[in-house]
């Protein structure tokens with residue numbers, strides 16, 4: 001279970017103060033896929049970042065599978081993320097100077113998986129995403145849709161308990177985006193991942209088990 005209780009996050013910038021999240025509470029059952037929806041600026045990215053420990057709210061509690069992640073020190077949080085979280089971002093987040101193979105292998109290397117076991121797992125993943133022959137390519141040699149599929153493979157390579165995806169389809173056309181989401185949900189479910197996916201796309205809401213609707217940093221609706 002992933003739980004947020006009374007999460008508030010404020011940003012101060014040149015524009016003054018912005019209340020990105022205001023007293024937000026939710027719970028996501030283990031193994032479920034939840035869509036986070038809302039207009040631009042409603043707080044979706046901030047919510048995902050707070051769940052993944054990338055952002056620290058001023059108030060509230062975030063519990064991921066029984067671990068109070070806000071109580072973790074920098075190093076402990078880092079280890080928690082490495083072991084338990086996979087991230088997919090809007091424009092992919094592959095390292096441009098590593099090959100596709102090396103990108104997908106990266107979380108496995110961090111986990112201490114080496115040699116044949118690592119090679120086998122990466123090849124299996126590349127086959128699963130329908131790109132068995134791209135291991136030696138560099139990210140800039142792939143299309144946007146292919147890049148996002150590799151990003152999903154990398155996010156899931158180390159079998160994380162949670163997969164956090166921030167508008168993973170927004171740089172793709174609707175068919176490519178739909179295929180990516182289906183692939184991501186299928187792969188996540190196969191591995192028992194709990195998934196939190198932010199989106200503007202109403203079709204993704206239908207595919208998810210539940211949805212959280214945000215407006216101006218507040219939850220307006222939670223659908224099961």
Ligand SMILES: Nc1ncnc2c1ncn2[C@@H]1O[C@H](COP(=O)(O)OP(=O)(O)OP(=O)(O)O)[C@@H](O)[C@H]1O
Nearest residue numbers: 011012013018020039040041042043044045046047
């Ligand atoms: N680092 C930051 N500094 C200042 N303000 C920020 C920062 N990050 C986000 N905000 C503000 O917080 C609010 C919520 O932003 P957030 O990125 O969570 O929205 P979003 O729902 O993900 O939007 P989008 O759909 O455009 O990605 C916005 O008003 C945004 O401008």
Ligand SMILES: [Mg+2]
Nearest residue numbers: 044045046166
């Ligand atoms: Mg965003």
